[in-house]
Amino acid sequence: MERPLSISQKDVLHVLALARLRIPDTDLPKLTQDLEAILGHVELLGQAELAGVEAMGHAVPATLPLREDERMESLGPKGLEGSAGLHDRFIRVPKIVE
């Protein structure tokens, strides 16, 4: 997979949308510059010899512990107390338009 040599403002806008972040338009150039600098910092990855190397997902060689199918006490709506959006026992959000 080819890596692009730089990240454009258009790329940054796309990623901002994916990440649900909104910034003032005036911040876009500096942000793009910063991200480009960071990508430059990680460019070095391209030089590593990786033939036949497995990805390391976990630092520890272990397998997944399993939980028995037993009920535990549920906190319930108490866990949502203090939330700005608490409405009755629900979380209120702006109307979701399908």
Add this chain to the structure above:
Amino acid sequence: MTGYETVIGLEVHVQLQTRTKIFCGCSTQFGALPNENTCPVCQGHPGVLPVLNRMVAEYAVRLGVALECSIRGENVFARKQYFYPDLPKGYQISQFDTPICEHGTLTVSVEDETKRGKGGELASYEKTVGITRIHMEEDAGKNIHVQGQQYSLVDYNRAGVPLLEVVSEPDLRSSAEAVAYLKQLRSVVMALGICDGNMQEGSFRCDANVSVRKVGAEKLGTRVELKNINSFRFVQQGIEHEARRQIELLESGGTVVQETRGYDGEKGESKSQRGKEEAHDYRYFPDPDLLPLMVDEAWIARVKSSVPELPRARAERFVSALGLSPYDARVLNEDQDVARYFEDAVKSHTNNAKSVANWVINEVMRETKEHGVMGFVVTPQALGTMVGMIDGGRISGKIAKELFALMISEKRADPEALVKERGWEVVRDDAALEKAVDEVLAKHASEVEKLRAGKTQVMGFLVGQTIKALGGKVDPKLVNQMIQKKVEK
């Protein structure tokens, strides 16, 4: 419409009937108060971590074995990322590259509308549908729309309920095949005890991928994902509607756009759903909070040895061992509770499985359509006993229907007692019968002559008179036999 072929692939979300959620110990019970069955983990609080419910893996292996899949030894969970209020963490824990089961099959019997059998029943053909994959994932919460308000409400009770997603190969070629596949898959998951199959409560949800192409074409057409088809009726209608829509589009020179459409069963139409920009980029990557799940040969072998009899196998047994027609066997096996009911009833009256089957299919299933057969007041034993009484000539078929209705209305599953109370039992007193017949024949000598002369219509009159004389409690067949005997003498 001719000249086109419809191609359908189905994605079914099977909600597992484990006691607790997939990654936390909250109850999965349907119908709880909003947000009652939630905890910091499934509410997605800062700092929480998932811990896998062993039963979910067990049920996944069970389904994989039943559908003849290869079971994966090393399973990785992946995060599927998108923003939506019913998704508390902003990602769904699912499986991407490493589904726990792959490359299976499900053979179904499809009713062919164009052919009917001798008794007017639909003939059927067999279709083997490929199962591409089965994987484990967590369900999202529920977004509730509030009429007339500018806000929606979110309930996380369902967030974290375990699901198995079953994806079929695009092997289906008609809405009938699709429905047959879904019915069979539903029977299987119910027979395995992993899902209650309750479509109204959302335990068994289906999306369809539909495309069309000219008959004989090799390439698949552009497919459209059809959602919100959560009853067999809507699946059938929705698929047919979508196929028609695509064909009309193509015929008029348009192109089919790859999109998601929601089906509106009431209006009988579909509408495009997702937004145009950013077709979802889910940015899948392995979930670092979960180590790989290992499923070894011993586990698989144990599951294999404990898988219960599957619907098809049971249907085949009904045909070979009990002599039912394939159609009846299939109908009885659509709902495992019904199949079990039938078998229990036959145990109570083993001589006439066919008759028991008729009663179950016609009467019992009709009465229990809404609430299911579990807890039906007429127990399998009561039904079996009743059919036994019919076969034994103790009550007539007509009386039996009344008896059945009475058991329901009085909520009493005791046919013996009810028959006794109502005095419905046919009197099997041959001496009294003979006496009555002799009297009737003596009284109606001219009819007897007509009968001897071959005018069989009068038999009905003579039988009727005899029954009247005995106060109704007699099996007409026996009366008929007795009169025949006497007349022939």
Add this chain to the structure above:
Amino acid sequence: MTDIPLHFRSIGEVSTMLAEGKTSSAELTELCLARIQVHANLGAFLAVDAEGARVQAKAADERRKAGKSLGALDGIPIAHKDMLCTQGIPTTAGSRILEGYVPPYDATVVKRWKDSGTVLLGKLNQDEFGMGSSTENSAYGVTRNPWDVKRTPGGSSGGTSAAIAAGLCFGATGTDTGGSIRQPAALTGTVGFKPTYGRVSRFGCIAYASSLDQVGPVARTVQDAGLLLQALAGFDPKDSTSIDRAVPDYSAALKRDVRGMKVGIPREFMEMPGLDPEVAAAVEGAVKALEKLGASVVKVSLPHTRFAGASYYVIAPAEASSNLARYDGLRFGPRREPPKASLRDVYELTRGELFGAEVKRRILLGTYVLSAGYYDAYYGRAQKVRTLIARDFEDAFKSVDVIACPTTPTAAFKLGEKTQDPVQMYLSDVFTLSCNLAGLPGLSVPCGFTTSKLPIGLQLLGRPFGEEALLQAAHAYEQSTDWHHQHPELP
């Protein structure tokens, strides 16, 4: 030694004093609470629970009186980094997006120290969501280095290390994803310990990079760190990545000397550009000291060190971008919802306004490297490089027991010095990143001062679950020096 004021004493010392009745938990607690107030300008604490602390102190004193002391940590005033969920006490992870959030549950590590009888004073300042090396990325103001208040204490566990260095508490937790316990410990002359990945539970530790994060103790002596780690370590069924392996008696390790121990010096670390000569000299001095104590020094090579930064700055932001998706203004923290706002507006405005600049950068970077088409090029490669880095250590540990090197390239830098260029800040992590990528245990212990009296740290790295060897070597070295008796001059 007798002149050392109470607030700079070690846990080991005050624990003995408590047992001997020479002080009380209440006295220690009041002392800490007072100092926290007096030194509020350091900005170490975000939240203080004086009432709760007093109640806990009282209970500890009563236990002791009744002969039911819970052990060495009973009644000792401690604090937690604000990255850890404390039930009933506001927890922000240094971010505005969690302003006012009060967790309904305790992190496992919080519970474990509570069960040991410690007294919780409050929550400590940090770089937002663990992202930073100076605590300048906290949304609640900077923390100052007690050795020179114009300088940073490092980060992201800056509040933690400053509080320990300034004698505001006796033990504290930090979290370490790329060095965030060890680096601030080095810059403040304290002991900071990052355990093996999976040694300590992450349940309740607000996630930054799940495959790298670990919780660990910061204290004034190695013995203290061992005591604190003992109470933290162990399998937690609520954390699927915590390892089910017995926790040894760490105090036993302190009794062993370093004779025969093999200490590896990684060539690539000592040749790192930007390594301050004073730091290099202090570390070399420490290694010589270990040799004098009986250890032998072996030169080792960790050839893939140069890729550590690139690998880390792909993996950490990628995981962070996913872990931080839940901060959307809907359930906890403030919500930005102007009139007629759509759902999209709420998401974008809340996250846009309430996440700091560094966090936004990392979320964007992480989202980018995971997005369609870029996975193999970045994330895929970075995870493979990780394997190579882990293998380097595996090879090295065939011939040595511990690896010694600098913790940081320089001593504490001035506030504002590195905030202009994000990459500049990233370069201060170079010595600590590999350890997280490989999942190894590592600690920093004081090994000297610069001519401007700024602390320098010696870093020791160990095999997986090799915490004992680290404690053994660090303690032996520490006891042969006077560094741990030196404290900042504070009013």
